[in-house]
Amino acid sequence: MSNDAVIECSALTKTYKTFWGRPSTSLDGLDLVVRAGETFGLLGPNGAGKTTSQKLFLGLLRPSAGSVRVLGQSPDEPAVRSRVGFLPENPYFYTYLTGREFLEFCADLFSMSARVKQERVTSLLRLVRMEESANLQMRRYSKGMLQRIGIAQALINDPELVFLDEPTSGLDPLGHKQITDIILELKAQGKTLFFNSHVMNDVQALCDRIGILHRGRLLVCGSLSELLMPGESLEAFFVRTIERAELSRNPG
Amino acid sequence: MRSLFAIARNTWLETIRDRILNTIVLFALVMIAASLLLGQLSAGQDIKIIKDLGLAAINFFGVVIAVFVGTNLLYRELDKRTVFVVLTKPVSRWRFLGGKLLGLLATLTVLSGAMGGGYLLLLASIGVKLHSGLYIALGFAWFELLVLTTLTLLFATFTTPVLSAVYVLALYFIGHNLNTFRHLVEQTIPGIKEALLALFYVLPNLTLFDIKNQVVYGFSPAPVQIFWVGVYAVLYSLALYALAAAVFARREF
Numbered sequence: 001m002s003n004d005a006v007i008e009c010s011a012l013t014k015t016y017k018t019f020w021g022r023p024s025t026s027l028d029g030l031d032l033v034v035r036a037g038e039t040f041g042l043l044g045p046n047g048a049g050k051t052t053s054q055k056l057f058l059g060l061l062r063p064s065a066g067s068v069r070v071l072g073q074s075p076d077e078p079a080v081r082s083r084v085g086f087l088p089e090n091p092y093f094y095t096y097l098t099g100r101e102f103l104e105f106c107a108d109l110f111s112m113s114a115r116v117k118q119e120r121v122t123s124l125l126r127l128v129r130m131e132e133s134a135n136l137q138m139r140r141y142s143k144g145m146l147q148r149i150g151i152a153q154a155l156i157n158d159p160e161l162v163f164l165d166e167p168t169s170g171l172d173p174l175g176h177k178q179i180t181d182i183i184l185e186l187k188a189q190g191k192t193l194f195f196n197s198h199v200m201n202d203v204q205a206l207c208d209r210i211g212i213l214h215r216g217r218l219l220v221c222g223s224l225s226e227l228l229m230p231g232e233s234l235e236a237f238f239v240r241t242i243e244r245a246e247l248s249r250n251p252g
Numbered sequence: 253m254r255s256l257f258a259i260a261r262n263t264w265l266e267t268i269r270d271r272i273l274n275t276i277v278l279f280a281l282v283m284i285a286a287s288l289l290l291g292q293l294s295a296g297q298d299i300k301i302i303k304d305l306g307l308a309a310i311n312f313f314g315v316v317i318a319v320f321v322g323t324n325l326l327y328r329e330l331d332k333r334t335v336f337v338v339l340t341k342p343v344s345r346w347r348f349l350g351g352k353l354l355g356l357l358a359t360l361t362v363l364s365g366a367m368g369g370g371y372l373l374l375l376a377s378i379g380v381k382l383h384s385g386l387y388i389a390l391g392f393a394w395f396e397l398l399v400l401t402t403l404t405l406l407f408a409t410f411t412t413p414v415l416s417a418v419y420v421l422a423l424y425f426i427g428h429n430l431n432t433f434r435h436l437v438e439q440t441i442p443g444i445k446e447a448l449l450a451l452f453y454v455l456p457n458l459t460l461f462d463i464k465n466q467v468v469y470g471f472s473p474a475p476v477q478i479f480w481v482g483v484y485a486v487l488y489s490l491a492l493y494a495l496a497a498a499v500f501a502r503r504e505f
Contacts, residue, residue, distance in 0.1 A: 058340045060505040078342035086340040092332045094262065096269040108258030109341040153337060 006161050006192045007034040007057055011066035014052050014216075026052045028216035029066065034209075036160075039183075039193040041203040043238060044213035050196040051089065053213070054163050057194070058086055071161065082110060085154035089165040089196075091146050095139035099130055099149045102138060106153045124152040128182060144175025151182055162186060164195035168202050180206065204234040212238060214245050255343050256351045263355020267321055268362075276320075277363055280313035281370050288374065299380055303468040306371045307389055311464075314364055314397045319420050321359070322404030323413035325352055335505060346497040353405055353493060360397050364390070385472035389463050395485035396461035400424065402489040403456065406496040409503065427458030460484060 012030040015023045027049040034040045044050050055061040056068055059075035073080045093102055100121060107117040125131045128148040138146065147167065154162055168179050183206055186193060197203050203210060204224065211221040219241055220227060228237050267273055287305035329335040329352075338348055368390040372382055403423060407416035426433070430452065437448040460481050463473055473481075 055505065058336075060336060060339060062504060078344060081340055082342040084340065086336070088333055088336045091337075092334065093337065094266065094334055096266055097262070101265075105258055105262050106337070106341065109255045109338065109343050111254040157341075 004036040005033045005069075006036050006038075007032065007040075007068075007070055007194065009056070009066065009068040012053070012056060012063055012068050013065040014049075014056060014061060015064040025216050027056070027213075030213075030216075030218055032211060032218065032221065034192065034194055036192055037190050038209060039187050039207050040195075041207035041210045042194070042196050042213060043198075043200075043203060043210055044196075045242060048213040049216040050213055051165060052216075054086075054165055054194070054196060058084070058163060082157060083160050085157065085159035085162040087147075087150045087154040087162070087164045087167055090170075091150035093138050093146065093149065093153075096137060098135050098137055099141070099145075099152075100125065100134040102149065103152055103156060106156045110157045120156060120158075124155055127155070127185075128152045129178065142175075144171050144178070147171060147175065147179055148182075151179065155186075159191070161192045161194065164193065164197075166197055167195060168197065168199050200233070200235040200238060210234070212241050214242055215249075219245055255341075256347050256354070259338065259343070259348055259351025260354035260358065263325065263352050264358045266325070267356065267359040270321075273317065273321065273359075273363075276313060276317055277366060280309060280367050283309040283313070284367065284371050284374060288378070299378075300468045302375065302378070303380070303386070304464055306374065307393070307464045307467065310364065310367045310371060310390070311393050311396070311462075313367065314360065314393060315400060315424060317363060318356075318360060318397050318401045319404055319417050322356055322401050323408055323416040323420070325356060326405065326408040327413045330505070333505075339505065345501045345503075349405065349409070349497050349500050350493070353402065356401055356405075357398065360401060361394065364394050364397065368393075383470060383472065385463070385467040385470065388473055388478060389467045391478075392461040392463055392481060395481060396458055398485050398489050399456050399458070399461075399492070402492040402496070406492050406499070409496050409499040423456060424458065427456040428462065430455060430457050430459050456488060457484070 009030055009032050012027060012032075013025065014027040015025045018024050030049075030053060042050050042053060052061065056063055057070055057075055059081065062076075068075060070080050071083055075081070094105075097105065103121045103124060104117060107120055112120065125134050128151055130145065130148055130152065133141065133145060138149065141149065151164075151167070154164070164183070167183065168176050171179060180202060183193065183195075187206065193206075195203075195207075207224070209221070209223050210227070212219045224234065228234065284306045287302045287309065290301055290305060329338075335348075339345065371390075372386065375386070376382060400420060404416060404420050407419050411419070433448075433455075434452055437445060437452055440448060466473065
């Protein structure tokens with residue numbers, strides 16, 4: 001493994017069996033290295049394999065072939081997960097809990113002492129600006145509030161590596177700004193961020209490097225300055241890359 | 253261990269804040285009280301009817317809650333994807349499942365306690381002497397819930413709530429008629445007999461927990477019977493839990 005590689009996967013493949021027993025490949029031979037302190041954005045159309053990749057990195061799925069190491073270990077190791085944070089797409093948490101109860105529950109999953117737990121929960125509620133709504137049941141939260149409490153739970157253990165699955169999609173402009181501000185703050189703290197997103201402006205503004213997945217294959221990977229032509233937007237580059245891949249697949 | 257108890261507490265909160273559960277318990281208490289009316293309709297048999305119906309109502313509603321809540325508990329975690337939040341933290345899958353089981357058992361213990369307390373109060377209020385057999389019958393009903401809850405959890409690890417409920421209820425009826433099954437096995441030809449006998453020992457023997465007929469006539473089970481029934485319930489549940497944890501460990505999300 002490379003010295004500062006936080007995520008390293010080689011020929012990572014995930015194949016499912018369809019109802020009729022036929023194999024369907026969701027991720028096909030992914031080779032990727034994400035380094036410490038980097039903000040990496042994985043882009044791709046729906047069904048490209050972005051969420052599958054994240055789930056493999058988090059141990060929620062197991063590879064059909066290839067290997068994956070996160071922080072130098074298998075993602076199945078609980079020790080790895082104690083150094084990682086995760087915000088799922090469209091987070092839907094335990095709605096019968098208040099925001100504070102939920103964060104306390106997450107802190108207990110890390111076996112934090114009562115004092116550390118209270119300090120951590122209070123500082124995170126402040127960070128995501130949820131102090132006033134902390135004692136409301138989460139069933140009464142808006143999407144933006146759920147997203148913010150979701151980020152707070154992802155940071156409860158002060159992780160080195162944070163996975164964010166579509167952190168800004170579907171938010172109103174104010175909620176969007178609040179989330180991007182938090183991500184910028186995490187970036188400034190030197191955390192390694194790995195996120196999946198459809199929102200090209202965010203990726204362009206936040207990421208050091210990007211990868212584009214299409215039909216389970218990584219088409220390109222590199223820094224924005226390496227990949228984009230002068231004056232080209234990320235959106236234009238993304239469309240061009242996908243269209244070229246589709247054309248080479250169906251030349252007619 | 254803190255994470256185990258955190259998951260158990262969260263499960264407890266989930267079930268206890270569920271209004272449907274409160275409705276079922278209220279209905280159960282009404283049913284227990286209704287046994288008083290039915291008892292008055294049967295001349296000379298009133299105390300026996302009240303004792304019998306009350307215990308049957310506690311058992312029935314306990315099973316309904318265990319199956320209804322148990323089948324949905326894990327499904328909801330998967331359907332709402334809250335399981336992602338827990339399993340991406342340093343929590344092993346067997347601990348997650350153990351926490352869910354403990355939380356559900358805590359709920360069932362409190363609810364069984366409430367129903368059992370209501371039942372004993374009702375009997376005391378009409379002047380029935382509360383003998384030890386009644387308390388033991390309530391304890392046995394709890395042992396049965398322990399087995400059924402773990403069985404529900406096992407099915408919930410690999411199938412839908414509806415199918416889980418069907419399987420558990422089928423095993424509930426088989427488990428309560430296992431003596432008939434044993435009798436039939438004795439009459440079959442050698443070869444098949446051994447296989448069916450093995451099945452007899454694998455199936456949950458719920459007849460062990462059903463002492464209503466002894467208790468309503470004032471009998472109490474012997475201490476050695478109580479001990480072995482307890483051992484059976486705990487060991488059978490541990491085996492089911494180990495199987496559930498093995499299935500859950502292989503699952504992908």
